[in-house]
Amino acid sequence: MVLDSSCGRAIDIALPWPAWAWPAALDAYDAAMMVELVTKPLVSLRDAGKIYKNGTVALAGLDLDVREGEFLTLLGPSGCGKSTILRLIAGLDSVSSGTLTRGLARDRASIGFVFQDPTLMPWASVFDNVFLGLRLQGISRRDAAPVVNEVLALVGLGAEATAFPRELSGGMCMRVSIARALVLHPPLLLMDEPFAALDEITRFKLNDDLLTLHGELATTIVFVTHSVYESVYLSHRIAVMAARPGRIIEEIAISAPSPRAKNFRTSTAYANFCAQASLALQGAMDEVLK
């Protein structure tokens, strides 16, 4: 048994090198490829398509695996179907063609969702917003309080439990939204451009916090963004998408160590990954213009 550094989980694998050589060997081995080799898909889309009632072809011929423990980012221009993929995975919509299989229990707590806007209930306190998922499971407020308070502390909002959303900043509201998704400890967390509306400083802070949470909770995350820089910083793997119809044109494995080093944003490796993702995104845009 070894520790997979890319997703922070204990995994069983017959290594092709002795244990004493592990750190050096891992450096030589692509961490993201390790994830691919040793983990089974949590969600699989095969030749999946989505056509809306108005005839819009949102997705066509899409093949995508979401592997357990990974941080996968869907990167692409507006209208390429990134959010549609999240809705399909969440079960809020169904595929028009192809198949979607989930290796998840179909219960209330299996998937967490964070929207582009915090989407909080304005009439409820921070505590009650986070408590929502547990309340819908029939858990009493008293029983839920320790879990809710723990998650609030995890996102740095332990002191704001009684505040109402309108009394919080945009970044704090997004933290509440993340806490609400995490309170059920979902094996899969879907995030639809959650930091798009935030300023750069808040976004950087939340990026770091999200990576810390990912490391601590070992939740699989599918993250949607427009930002090349954000996608490279956060992900183990980036799926670059093209529009009309939405499809994946390239997958990029980000084989940098997790958690990210403090100087990762200014490193040559980061710049190279960003260049690679930018080129892929440019390719996606060219496909649209064809």
Next chain:
Amino acid sequence: MKPFGAIWRPPRWAVRTAPPVLVFMAMLAAWEAYVQLRHVPAYILPSPSLVLETLVTDSGTLFPALLVTLKTTLGALAAAVLGGVGLAVLFAQWKWVERSFLPFAIVLQVTPIIAIAPLLLIYLEAPSAVLVCAFLVAFFPILSNTALGLASADRNLIDLFKLYRATRWQTLIYLRLPAALPYFLGGLRIGGGLALIGAIAAELAAGNAGKGAGLAFRIAEAGYRLNIPRMFAALTLISVAGIAIFAALSVLSAALLGRWHESAAGPER
């Protein structure tokens, strides 16, 4: 201690209430002056001081009538809240209920109450007919506003509730009803005023005397006797009752929405 030379500022409540109070006092003063200086007879236009005097001298007649009208108004408003919210919830839960009943609700809304009242007086006792008239007027704004609110819950939150496999009733209680609260309270404020108007209109049509007579009947009765000061006094009571109902519902609205809704919360964030 205030710094030397600090300018005194009146409290915020005084700044907010002073302008309408001052305008009202000025209007009363002008009215009083006009009547006194022009020696206008009381049967044409009584002075405000005479109206006030009549309120005191005729209080034995006017206040029991006010009580009757208020009872009708509040009873009708309570029935409108129960009926309006109840039907709106049914509309939100089952679309076929909305398709079946909404046209009838609209028919009742667009038909003038003054035309319905004589018919109701044929089939019902006068107090019940007056109550039903006031209910019909107050019912529709509460129904339509609440139905709009129930249908206006955030789409993403609805998706979240679906994702969490919330039952229909959980979605109603934890999402749709709280989301509809500001809309309902808006409808309630409109309905409160309309219930009073409906009660007055129906009382005029009913025209029943005796212990069950409301303020509208007292106005009509005073009109027949050319007792214009009493007409003004009764009208004043109706206006004050209307303002009191609106104020009470505004306080209720502020108490329920105060901390979270933009319409009731202060500018500070």
